[in-house]
Amino acid sequence: MSATEQVQDLVPADVHERIMAEAEAISALGEASESMAPYPVNQPTIGTWLDAMGYDNERFRNGEAPPSMAQVWTMPGLGRRRPDDDPLSRMMEVLTAEGFTAVLGTNCEQTYERYLRVGEHVRVTSALESVAGPKATAMGIGYFVTSRNTWYVGDEKVATMLFRVLKFIPKERP
Template sequence: MTLPMGDEELHELAGKQAALGEVRGTPARDPVNAPMIRHWLDAMGDENPAYLEKGVAPPAMAQVWTMPGVRRSAKDRSPVDDMMAALDASGYTGVVATNCEQTYHRYARIGERLIPATRFTDLAGPKRTALGVGFFATWTVTWYSSEDDEPVAEMLFRVLKFRPRAGERSSAKSGTYPLQPAINQDTAFFWEGVKQGELRIQTCADCGELRHPPGPMCPRCRSANRSHTVVSGRGTLYSYVVHHHPPVPGRETPFVVGVVELPEGVRIVGNVVDCPIEEVVVGMPLRVTYRRMDGQLVLPMWTPGEA
């Protein structure tokens, strides 16, 4: 059991974890392999044949090979785990990722196993943020090849561990849904459409390219002129996950989060509802439905229906 710590004690622990330097973990359970690469390419919509032809993995897959899974053993622990446990015990239970910077040294080759090495580098805070008072924790993971001990890739990762504000904890009592979307000039049109029962997808006002999520610039022609179109609200389930843990404010677990492919050519993320979890399958036809979460917020969700 981890006991609560004061701010000075948290910084002392951070110094001790940083002094450990780079701590190597256990080698990946499985070698880099073609089936996982094929699944990754399919999920990402990447049709580049060069990876499998050359026998290498997409660089962004580095973290995939050494993920420990839900049932982690003591051998899988890193200097970061004790720091995160201490922050949780001290009331900084909220977490949001703020930075992820990856550097690729070479391709991981099919057949080799990767070994993760974690270095805790910094704890900054306490700082007052829009989410609450918290600490920014930073660490770096480097993946080495078990064959030649060469670095394959590295990732700097930073999270904000914050203490949820009292107003957020009482949101259920006040009738306000605790997970409010960030609405700005790029996304306001989408949420206005949802309130009116319309599924609006951003389009380029010059070349007509559809894009989602919304953004300030067209990825095809680089134009900043934007418009939107109202789509049919029907699609098929491209992929999904069943969320069991951690608890999500305002939601009862487990629930399904899906990636829905629209016939108009874009994909959108949303909850799949009104369907037993065991009956959710990739490729099932879906249609959009709108659920009021509180006095102001309406969310688009997806329910089984003819495509």
Template sequence: MADGEERDGDGQGIARRLKAYEGLPAVVSGTGKDPVNAPMIRHWCEATGDTNPAYTGPDAIAPPTMLQVWTMGGLSGHTGPTGRSSAYDELLALLDESGCTSVVATDCEQEYHRPLRPGDEITFDAVIESVSDRKTTRLGAGYFVTTRMDVRVGPDLVGTHRFRILKYAPAARREKRPPRPRPVVNRDNAGFWEGVREGRLLIQRCTACGTLRHPWLPGCNTCGHLGWDTVEASGTGTVHSYVVMHHPPFPAFAPPYAVGLVELTEGVRMVSNVVGVPYDEVRIGMPVRLEFREYEEELVLPVFRAEETAGQRSREAAV
């Protein structure tokens, strides 16, 4: 029997039954809870640090990456007919019955046809675009389900959002701690990870306006120019903000540990572990210095070691 053709209690192929849902609606005649609006655009830009002037002023547009935001139901959910279709609920129920009771979002793709502007009222429909054959992953065996959502303003298609999840049966727990997840390397950030392997922290710089940016992007979020080069970070910075991870634990990590948003001397910020001090002694404003750690074979990651401060030296001297 081929992989993906395991049978359920009725003797029917699970994979064949799942494939029957391809092309069926996932959402029909959905409507945005709110029109496109300036406050939500402002919150998004503040959260992402995006200062592009196109998103402010009387002729503002919404950042294209907000496409899915306008379709979300928030904590209270959508009311009325808007919501998941019975076909999508049936598909998820069938996956649950087959033992694939866990779910994780894997990736999304977006296409933009025209900008959204404050006042636009969006509608959306979604379809179950594909259900994969049974796949075995580190998390467990299961199926990738891809939905395609078409977003419209009136009759005009303004964007398409593809969202993929993995519904899987969790793999048996191992006593040995699993390896750390590897970073996702693509054509937009490959240069950054090449630099890390060489022990260099490279920051992108726009060749038109000189703005530095991190994480790496295909274009400048200040002027939109696509040309760029790099500068090497000095390796110094301060903790701009941080969190201490306690729960839920991830098998590859041993909580509690501190994850910091570090502001580099060059002005950009990046997220990484803060090491060299107990997790409960990390503080905003703490000076840190870059170092590269090899965690496993062929896995080198940039982390930030807390530097000794005058206050620490005073306390140690008093002791």
């Protein structure tokens, strides 16, 4: 069976072609979305995070942020939205429009270049890294969508994250 026939068994060819064309267009934009953290890195937020995680380290009580907090500074939070040009959101909208309505987070890979320091103002850029599929999974037929976020202080890259989700059509339950 050819690859084209296998795709058609899972998803109609015209649907697959539309999805992949949109993915290519979004990917071509590169770091298409940028957001500034609403607040600089600050000790009260670091302390609250340490308390919530049940973790204590004197280093993080005295002016440095745990590396795994990189995302915390730029998360939209309540009442704010991702930018309209956010590549992950745009790809999710494409898949939803094609009937892939369910989402399952699959994995996240983070790389830290250095610790953030109190007072620094962080910005994040987002890009669509890849779209793979269709794939038949235990959850249903879908596409794996990987985005790449890169955090900066000024022009210095301080952290990156690859975030992969499965956007799928749920299997019917008996």
